[in-house]
Amino acid sequence: xxxxxxxxxxxxxxxxxxxxxxxxxxxxxxxxxxxxxxxxxxxxxxxxxxxxxxxxxxxxxxxxxxxxxxxxxxxxxxxxxxxxxxxxxxxxxxxxxxxxxxxxxxxxxxxxxxxxxxxxxxxxxxxxxxxxxxxxxxxxxxxxxxxxxxxxxxxxxxxxxxxxxxxxxxxxxxxxxxxxxxxxxxxxxxxxxxxxxxxxxxxxxxxxxxxxxxxxxxxxxxxxxxxxxxxxxxxxxxxxxxxxxxxxxxxxxxxxxxxxxxxxxx
Amino acid sequence: xxxxxxxxxxxxxxxxxxxxxxxxxxxxxxxxxxxxxxxxxxxxxxxxxxxxxxxxxxxxxxxxxxxxxxxxxxxxxxxxxxxxxxxxxxxxxxxxxxxxxxxxxxxxxxxxxxxxxxxxxxxxxxxxxxxxxxxxxxxxxxxxxxxxxxxxxxxxxxxxxxxxxxxxxxxxxxxxxxxxxxxxxxxxxxxxxxxxxxxxxxxxxxxxxxxxxxxxxxxxxxxxxxxxxxxxxxxxxxxxxxxxxxxxxxxxxxxxxxxxxxxxxxxxxxxxx
Numbered sequence: 001x002x003x004x005x006x007x008x009x010x011x012x013x014x015x016x017x018x019x020x021x022x023x024x025x026x027x028x029x030x031x032x033x034x035x036x037x038x039x040x041x042x043x044x045x046x047x048x049x050x051x052x053x054x055x056x057x058x059x060x061x062x063x064x065x066x067x068x069x070x071x072x073x074x075x076x077x078x079x080x081x082x083x084x085x086x087x088x089x090x091x092x093x094x095x096x097x098x099x100x101x102x103x104x105x106x107x108x109x110x111x112x113x114x115x116x117x118x119x120x121x122x123x124x125x126x127x128x129x130x131x132x133x134x135x136x137x138x139x140x141x142x143x144x145x146x147x148x149x150x151x152x153x154x155x156x157x158x159x160x161x162x163x164x165x166x167x168x169x170x171x172x173x174x175x176x177x178x179x180x181x182x183x184x185x186x187x188x189x190x191x192x193x194x195x196x197x198x199x200x201x202x203x204x205x206x207x208x209x210x211x212x213x214x215x216x217x218x219x220x221x222x223x224x225x226x227x228x229x230x231x232x233x234x235x236x237x238x239x240x241x242x243x244x245x246x247x248x249x250x251x252x253x254x255x256x257x258x259x260x261x262x263x264x265x266x
Numbered sequence: 267x268x269x270x271x272x273x274x275x276x277x278x279x280x281x282x283x284x285x286x287x288x289x290x291x292x293x294x295x296x297x298x299x300x301x302x303x304x305x306x307x308x309x310x311x312x313x314x315x316x317x318x319x320x321x322x323x324x325x326x327x328x329x330x331x332x333x334x335x336x337x338x339x340x341x342x343x344x345x346x347x348x349x350x351x352x353x354x355x356x357x358x359x360x361x362x363x364x365x366x367x368x369x370x371x372x373x374x375x376x377x378x379x380x381x382x383x384x385x386x387x388x389x390x391x392x393x394x395x396x397x398x399x400x401x402x403x404x405x406x407x408x409x410x411x412x413x414x415x416x417x418x419x420x421x422x423x424x425x426x427x428x429x430x431x432x433x434x435x436x437x438x439x440x441x442x443x444x445x446x447x448x449x450x451x452x453x454x455x456x457x458x459x460x461x462x463x464x465x466x467x468x469x470x471x472x473x474x475x476x477x478x479x480x481x482x483x484x485x486x487x488x489x490x491x492x493x494x495x496x497x498x499x500x501x502x503x504x505x506x507x508x509x510x511x512x513x514x515x516x517x518x519x520x521x522x523x524x525x526x527x528x529x530x531x532x533x534x535x536x537x538x539x
Contacts, residue, residue: 055435074438085430090454090531099450100440110446142534160441 004067006031006196007052007164012061013231014047020231021047025061027215027234031163034190034197036207039217043232045200048217049168052198053080065164076100079162083169086153087141093152094137097124100159131155131185147178151185158189165190167199171206179203183210214238312501321505336490341513344487347403348468348475351410355471356464358411359418360456366419367426368452369444377423384416388474396482406478413474414467421466425459426452458532461525465518472514 009027013020021044029035037045050056051063054074063070065077074080087096098120103110105120112120128134131151133144141149150170157165167186171179187210190197201207207214216236223229274282291314298311312320324337362380365372391412395405429452437447479488487510494502526533 053435053439055431074435076439076441078439080435080439082432082436085432086436088433088436088451090529099437102450103437103440103442103446106446107443108445108449110442110450140531140534142531156436157439160439162439 005029006033006066007198008064008067010062010064012051012058012063014044014051014056015059015231019228022217022233023231024233027237029196029198029213031196032194034210034212035199035215036211036213037198037200037215037217038202038204038207039232041202043217043219045217045232046168049166049198049200052164053078053166076160077162078164078166079157079160080166081150081153081157081168081170083172086170087149087156089141092138092140093133093144094121094124094128096141096152096156097127097159099156127155145178146174147182150174150182154182154186154189158193161193163195165195165197167197167201169200169202172202179206186210208240211240214240309498310500312504317501317505320499320501321509324502324505337509340485340487340490341509343485344475344479345513347406347478347486348410348471350403350407351475352414352464352467352471354407354411355415355418355467356460358415359422359463359467360453360460362419363422363460364426364448364452364456366423367456368448373423380416380419384420386412388413388470389477392478392481401482406475406483409474409478410471414471417470418463418467421463422456422460425456425463429455454529458525458529461521461529465521468514468517468521472510476510 005028007027007029009025012022012025014022025048037048039045047056051058052070054070054072057072065071071077080086088099091099098112098117099110101120101123102112102117105116106112125134128137131154133148133152133155136144136148141152144152153170171182174182183206186197189195199207199210214236215234216238217232218235219230219232220235221230294311295314298308298313301308301311302313321337325335328334329336362376366376366380367373388409392405392409395408395412399405399408433451433455434447437451442450475486476488476491479486480492483489487506491503491506
């Protein structure tokens with residue numbers, strides 16, 4: 001493991017106009033960590049993830065990736081899975097998966113034809129089998145179940161072998177049974193590819209089950225006259241041992257809160 | 267059962283569709299019949315048979331003066347102008363719409379300009395077009411372009427902006443360049459909605475086509491209608507109006523069919539008009 005952390009967040013704040021969403025966020029994450037991020041709705045955990053993706057930029061402070069400032073826009077070194085709209089609705093399953101390869105090979109149009117496309121489609125056979133979509137390769141995403149769509153989204157996000165994988169409530173809309181399958185798939189891939197993972201979730205049990213480290217976002221400063229004056233920050237940063245899955249006593253109350261939250265995206 | 271949950275059977279559905287059409291034709295036939303009882307030479311509401319004969323003559327009997335089959339000549343000329351106008355408008359809508367919707371600098375430069383331009387009543391530009399391009403085909407095609415393109419451009423740019431941002435970001439994380447994103451994400455996501463914009467644009471396109479032909483032309487469906495108006499020739503005008511409507515309907519359905527064939531993924535959820 002290298003001396004420089006994979007991701008380092010230094011005193012980051014994010015404000016929209018007069019509203020402070022995040023403030024004084026400091027974090028160092030070593031390579032290969034699986035960070036789960038929890039917190040109440042609207043506490044800025046999705047904003048934090050979007051900053052890691054460069055979809056948004058911090059209002060102050062800096063974020064470093066491998067010791068260098070984060071690029072100003074999304075790049076292939078960070079993969080992303082959203083809760084919705086994660087795959088391309090106009091492409092079939094297999095075409096969703098060869099898209100990255102097509103971008104590499106056809107610089108102008110990003111489209112391959114004939115033999116090149118056939119070869120690219122053959123290359124993804126293993127991936128398709130692994131995510132259980134071999135039989136559905138010619139279907140459009142709208143014809144797939146929610147779980148199948150997210151399996152496709154994860155596989156697609158990993159095509160460029162990103163060093164960091166960002167997940168924004170990826171299983172929020174799935175049934176509990178399907179969620180468990182998705183957890184297996186995700187953990188398997190994480191171990192195989194040695195990625196650093198950040199995952200926002202509303203499900204506290206999921207956070208404890210999957211993470212090697214849990215980050216809890218919450219507001220610690222309140223001004224009753226100006227509720228927007230202060231933002232949330234990381235209030236708990238706990239290493240997790242996967243063997244004794246389950247929230248520690250001091251977070252038991254939080255677990256109840258998170259379970260009853262609406263599940264709306266923050 | 268509540269009426270919102272009751273679906274008509276296939277036969278009922280067809281019958282219900284035919285009903286208002288049949289009622290209109292029936293009402294016309296009745297009114298025409300009583301008018302002609304009073305005055306057999308009535309010109310305002312000619313009989314269905316008389317209109318049929320006139321239509322047949324326009325379609326299949328060469329004109330005594332020019333030797334042309336007038337209906338087909340008019341139809342060809344009008345559709346040519348409509349097609350050229352819509353073609354240019356569509357190309358403009360697609361290229362400028364993608365620029366405005368996708369690239370913030372282009373949006374700042376062009377969106378307010380196009381919005382202003384689209385507020386000019388196109389028909390007021392017609393005299394300018396006639397002065398600039400003469401009375402030929404160019405000014406008629408230009409009128410259709412000016413009348414339809416601004417609205418179509420705005421519609422396409424809005425559709426481009428409505429593409430979920432997640433898809434664009436996903437493409438960026440897959441290493442796509444701007445051109446690649448335009449060709450592989452933005453255009454495919456926008457094209458089915460462009461077809462919709464074309465279907466909506468066809469309505470003003472027909473208005474401006476007929477207007478331009480009525481004012482200065484020597485052929486075309488609009489020209490013919492306004493020519494025979496001088497002789498109160500309702501037996502020509504009414505079938506022509508029905509014919510124009512039928513053409514517009516067929517073009518609209520063809521575009522819908524094209525959309526369903528070319529973009530099956532877009533029509534997976536729910537029915538559309």
